[in-house]
Amino acid sequence: MTARVEREFDVIVIGAGAVGENVADRVVQGGLTAVIIEAELVGGECSYWACMPSKALLRPGTALHGAQTVPGAEEAVTRTLDASAVLKRRDYFTSNWQDDGQVKWLEDTGIELIRGRGRLTGPRAVEVAGRDGVSYQLSARHAVVLSTGSAPTAPPVDGLAGLGYWTTREATSARSVPRSLAVLGGGVAGTELAQAFARLGSAVTLVARGGLLSMYPKDAADLVLAGLRADGVDVRLNTGTERVTRSGGGYFTVDLADGDSITAERLLVATGRHPALDGLGLETVGLGSTDGKVPPLRTDTTGLVEGIIEGADAVGDAGGGTGTDDGGGWLYAVGDAAGRVMLTHQGKYSARATGDAIAARAKGELKGTPEPWSRFAQTANEHAVPNVVFTDPELASVGRSVKQAQTDGYSVSSVELPISVAGSSLHSEHYEGWAQLVVDEDRKVLLGATFAGPDVAELLHAATIAVVGEVPLDRLWHAVPSYPTVSEVWLRLLEEYGL
16 A cells, blocks of 8 residues: 655645756745655756756867867867767766755755655645655645746657657767767757767758747857858758658668758757646646646746636636636746746746745735736846857847847837957957847837857846846946957947947
C-alpha cells in the first residue's frame, strides 16, 4: 500500500527551475511558508540543458575568433578549439548535472522540497507522486504556482516521430561532437547550436522553412547569417522539410521540399517550444477541454490565472469566472508555463513580481490589480523585453520593433546605422555591426533598440533602461558615451536622428 501524507503550506510551487525558485524565495521573504515540487533536477532547464550549457559551448569559439581578429593576438593563436576541454568546461557549468548546491540553497532559504510529479486535484489542492514512493496530498492556504517551464514542439514532418533525434537537451548535454549535424529550425536555439557545433568540428547544415532569426530586423540577422557561413555552416533558408528517415547505421536523411536531401550523423530539431501544462490536472479547476488538450493560460499582470471555476472537479467551461477577485484568485502561472515571454531572465522577473503579489495579498496589502510598473506588476513583459542571441556576431534587442510599434498604434520612426566608431575599430579588424533605435514620435522616447555585432550584448542594458525609464531623447543626448568604446554608436544614432 502506498503511504499517504497530508500537508498544508501557504504556497505550493510546481516546478523548481529558476522561475519557481524565485517565486518561492519571494513568498518566504514575505513571511509565508512554501513547498516546491520537482520531478527532475532542482535548477531546471536553464541550469542543466539550456542557458548555461549552451553559452558554455558557445563562449570558447567566440573567444578564439575574437583573438583571431586582432593583429598581434592573431599571430599568437595557432590552434583550433579543444572539443574535449570545451565539453569539460560545459560540465562544470552544469555542476555535472548534480543539483546538490541548488538543494542546499532551498534548505538555507527555508523552502521545503518534495521530489516527484505534482498535479492539481481541485482548488488549492495538489497531489504529488513522490519519488520516495509516498503520495503527498497538499493544500495551499493562499496560492498554487505553476512554473513547469516549456517543452520542445516537434514539427509535423513525415517519419520524424520516434527516430531518436536530438532536442536542445540532447545537444547541450552531448558527450561527444558528431562528425555531421543537421539542424531543423532557424530560430535562436537552432542558430546558436549550429554555430557552436560547427566551431567544435561538426559539418553542420541548418534548414529553416523561413528566414534566419526572422523575428529580428533583416540587417541584423544577415550579419549572423554571414557569421554562420564563415564558420562553414551550410544554411538553407526558405526551405521546407518533407520527410526524415534513419538508416540501419544510425545516420539521418532529411529530404527537403526543393528535392535535395541531407545526411547527417545527428539531427537536432529546434523548431520552438510550448508551455509544459500536460498532466497538471488543470481540468479539475475548469481549465481543461473535452478533447484532452490544454489551452493556453490567461494571466493578469501579477501572473494570476483567469478563468478558474471554484469548486470545479471536472472539465468545464473556463469562461465561467475570472478568478481575479481577492477571494477566489489562487492559481498563478509564471515563466514559460504562462506562455507569454519564454526567456529565463524575464521569467525570473515575472516570478519576483508574482511572489511579492502573493505575499502582499496574503497580508491584505494588495487589493485588485496593481499599478503598472509597481513591484507587483509584470509591466516590462509588454514594453521592454531584452533578448540576446549569443552567436558570433551577437544580436541583442529590447522593446518593440518598428512593425510591433506600428501594430500597437504608435507614431513611430527609426534610425539605423552600421556600427563604425573608434571603439569598434579598436575592438577588432574589419568589425561589422549594425544598430537601430525605434522612436515614439509623439513622446520622443525610445520604444525599442537592436544591436548586431561582436560583443553588442553589453550595449543592451543601457537601451533597456532607456526604454523602461522612458528617457526623453533630448535628455538621453546628455548621456555621453566613453571614448573609445563601442557605446559611442549611441551618440552616432542620436546625431543621425537629428540631435
